[in-house]
Amino acid sequence: MLGVLVTGLAIGALYAATALAYNVMYSTSKVLSVTTGHLAMLGGVFGAWFVTELGWHPVPALFASLAVGAFAGWLTDVIAIRRVLARSDEHLWLLSTLALATIVQQGVALWWGTEPKPFPRLLPQDFTAGLADQKYWLPIGTTIVMAAALELFYRRTLYGKLFVAMSEDAFAARARGVETDRLRAISYGIAGALGALAGFAAGQLTFAFFAVGLTLTLNGFIALAVGGLGSNVGALVGGAALGLLNAFSANLIGGEYQNTVSVGLLMLVLLLKPEGLFGSRRVRPV
Amino acid sequence: MSGTSLRPMAGSVGVLVALATLPWWAGDQYQIHLAALIAAWWILVAGLNLVVGFGGQLSIGHVGLLAIGAYAFAILAGRHEWSPWIALAASGGLGGMCGLLLGLPSLRLPGFYFAMATMAFALIVAELVLALGDLTGGGVGLSVPGFPEPFESPAGHYLLMLGIATMITWCAWNVARFPWGRALVAIRDNPVAAESVGVPVFRMKLAVFVASGVTAGLAGALFASLQSYITPDTFVFELGLFFFVCIIIGGRGSIAGPLAGTAILTALPELVAPLAKLGTLFYGLLLLAVVLLVPEGIGRLFQVILERVRPRETASPVLEPDAARLAAAIRRQERP
Numbered sequence: 001m002l003g004v005l006v007t008g009l010a011i012g013a014l015y016a017a018t019a020l021a022y023n024v025m026y027s028t029s030k031v032l033s034v035t036t037g038h039l040a041m042l043g044g045v046f047g048a049w050f051v052t053e054l055g056w057h058p059v060p061a062l063f064a065s066l067a068v069g070a071f072a073g074w075l076t077d078v079i080a081i082r083r084v085l086a087r088s089d090e091h092l093w094l095l096s097t098l099a100l101a102t103i104v105q106q107g108v109a110l111w112w113g114t115e116p117k118p119f120p121r122l123l124p125q126d127f128t129a130g131l132a133d134q135k136y137w138l139p140i141g142t143t144i145v146m147a148a149a150l151e152l153f154y155r156r157t158l159y160g161k162l163f164v165a166m167s168e169d170a171f172a173a174r175a176r177g178v179e180t181d182r183l184r185a186i187s188y189g190i191a192g193a194l195g196a197l198a199g200f201a202a203g204q205l206t207f208a209f210f211a212v213g214l215t216l217t218l219n220g221f222i223a224l225a226v227g228g229l230g231s232n233v234g235a236l237v238g239g240a241a242l243g244l245l246n247a248f249s250a251n252l253i254g255g256e257y258q259n260t261v262s263v264g265l266l267m268l269v270l271l272l273k274p275e276g277l278f279g280s281r282r283v284r285p286v
Numbered sequence: 287m288s289g290t291s292l293r294p295m296a297g298s299v300g301v302l303v304a305l306a307t308l309p310w311w312a313g314d315q316y317q318i319h320l321a322a323l324i325a326a327w328w329i330l331v332a333g334l335n336l337v338v339g340f341g342g343q344l345s346i347g348h349v350g351l352l353a354i355g356a357y358a359f360a361i362l363a364g365r366h367e368w369s370p371w372i373a374l375a376a377s378g379g380l381g382g383m384c385g386l387l388l389g390l391p392s393l394r395l396p397g398f399y400f401a402m403a404t405m406a407f408a409l410i411v412a413e414l415v416l417a418l419g420d421l422t423g424g425g426v427g428l429s430v431p432g433f434p435e436p437f438e439s440p441a442g443h444y445l446l447m448l449g450i451a452t453m454i455t456w457c458a459w460n461v462a463r464f465p466w467g468r469a470l471v472a473i474r475d476n477p478v479a480a481e482s483v484g485v486p487v488f489r490m491k492l493a494v495f496v497a498s499g500v501t502a503g504l505a506g507a508l509f510a511s512l513q514s515y516i517t518p519d520t521f522v523f524e525l526g527l528f529f530f531v532c533i534i535i536g537g538r539g540s541i542a543g544p545l546a547g548t549a550i551l552t553a554l555p556e557l558v559a560p561l562a563k564l565g566t567l568f569y570g571l572l573l574l575a576v577v578l579l580v581p582e583g584i585g586r587l588f589q590v591i592l593e594r595v596r597p598r599e600t601a602s603p604v605l606e607p608d609a610a611r612l613a614a615a616i617r618r619q620e621r622p
Contacts, residue, residue, distance in 0.1 A: 032398045083578060094344055094398055095534060095577045102527060102570030110567065214523070218409070221402050256417035263406040267391055270399075 010136040012243020013143040017198030018220025019235035024191040027167035028184045034097040037216030043199030048208035051120040073192020108210040119203030135204035142201035228279025309441035325447040326509040333501030336494045339538040342474025347404030349526030350411035355506025360428040381503020389495035427517030430510040524566045537583020
């Protein structure tokens with residue numbers, strides 16, 4: 001039973017980290033990007049490539065993966081968000097990020113191959129450690145640190161406060177002289193780096209696999225919707241709840257029904273509390 | 287002015303005659319197969335077009351409904367040996383019912399939530415097909431029977447699909463040009479305004495979604511009997527993306543655009559070998575290019591180019607002042 005608990009928390013931490021990346025992008029642009037899960041996938045695939053194929057030490061490989069993720073996040077803003085938001089059609093950003101996500105996923109599939117490849121060990125540790133194995137504790141620890149750092153960033157730094165101001169009211173922030181376009185690009189870069197970090201830390205759990213991106217986009221979104229859009233605490237709680245539910249349902253009724261169970265949780269929460277557990281109620285436009 | 291409305295009518299009848307005689311002038315069997323495949327995809331896309339192009343609901347998971355129709359047909363007509371016609375109708379009905387079950391909760395959700403719900407639906411169907419191996423054959427797949435004489439041969443099968451596709455197109459066209467279609471476009475462009483003028487927003491959305499489920503079920507059944515063998519690998523999520531791209535590229539809010547998009551996008555990778563290797567990457571690039579450059583679809587691009595080449599003559603009306611009435615009006619002003 002303890003094994004199921006730890007596995008669930010580890011995979012839930014990855015979902016929660018993806019939900020955090022969603023939140024960072026949502027705060028400055030009010031856009032839920034389909035590429036979010038693919039940012040984590042890039043972290044895992046490039047991490048494996050740097051360490052296994054190029055033979056780098058894990059530390060420079062980590063920073064290089066973060067740079068790749070940040071670049072991919074920034075590219076999302078430049079290609080799929082900037083022009084589309086300027087034209088202000090409600091649905092277009094969904095189409096453009098979906099297109100970009102498809103391109104990234106299929107590009108990686110062509111270059112890296114469609115088979116999952118093993119992710120290297122990051123810390124020297126025996127394979128006999130059981131539940132104390134790094135593949136469980138790395139994603140959990142990383143996600144907690146990530147959430148704490150984001151909270152500090154939002155409360156203590158000027159840029160963090162600008163993010164908060166933009167998420168409250170982008171027009172007012174702009175009228176006050178905030179460079180909203182530059183801030184949005186920065187937030188996408190940060191989200192990319194966070195996603196890549198999560199994918200790198202959880203690489204031993206998910207393997208370096210091109211299809212992880214789509215799964216994470218869906219499950220990270222479910223964690224976010226369950227916890228409440230825009231809330232970082234909600235992202236953590238939603239991710240943990242989803243991961244635990246997945247692990248226990250896999251243990252009790254078999255692993256074939258993962259998506260069905262996840263979507264069941266999403267529908268249940270949306271029926272009972274549409275704004276999510278920690279979300280703020282949206283005002284209906286009239 | 288009956289000449290202007292007759293010309294597109296004559297054009298579409300001409301195209302239809304050309305398509306109906308295709309088995310007699312096609313170069314080889316493969317071209318007939320390709321045309322039948324286009325017809326199958328179009329049956330689905332025609333229904334989906336009402337949801338995406340007219341209603342503005344971004345469903346990326348219709349491949350799930352397609353798979354349900356295909357497996358229903360394979361199981362009913364193949365294992366239980368029902369008449370293919372009844373099985374075909376049952377597939378359509380089941381597709382519509384699953385559309386209702388999916389639409390009831392998810393159509394209330396805002397844009398991104400709805401897209402994710404349909405994507406999750408496609409993944410759930412793929413998961414269940416593998417999990418319920420006793421029913422669906424699991425990863426091994428199922429063989430699917432064809433239709434009885436005279437639709438047994440490839441040409442006959444193609445003509446059957448062409449007939450159904452024409453019927454569906456006619457239905458979609460009728461929906462689109464009557465107040466129904468206008469109400470759908472209103473929902474797409476501004477749901478709040480549509481509701482305020484008395485459009486039953488949720489009921490409309492649900493109705494077209496169920497209709498698109500029926501067409502998806504029919505398309506699944508026809509596609510399965512065309513392929514004569516189906517496995518879970520046939521119904522990957524990327525296929526759902528393909529249907530979606532066909533509509534967006536063809537242009538939202540039209541019927542000819544998505545029809546051309548379906549035909550071209552189905553045929554292109556088959557005819558140009560390097561594109562087949564890129565596969566879904568090609569669709570992604572195309573979708574991105576269209577969304578960024580011509581969000582109204584490529585159909586709109588042709589219109590713009592056509593207007594450049596042959597500018598529409600806009601008669602500027604000349605207003606002649608009516609001197610007598612003017613003088614009378616001035617006189618009336620002066621009197622009091």
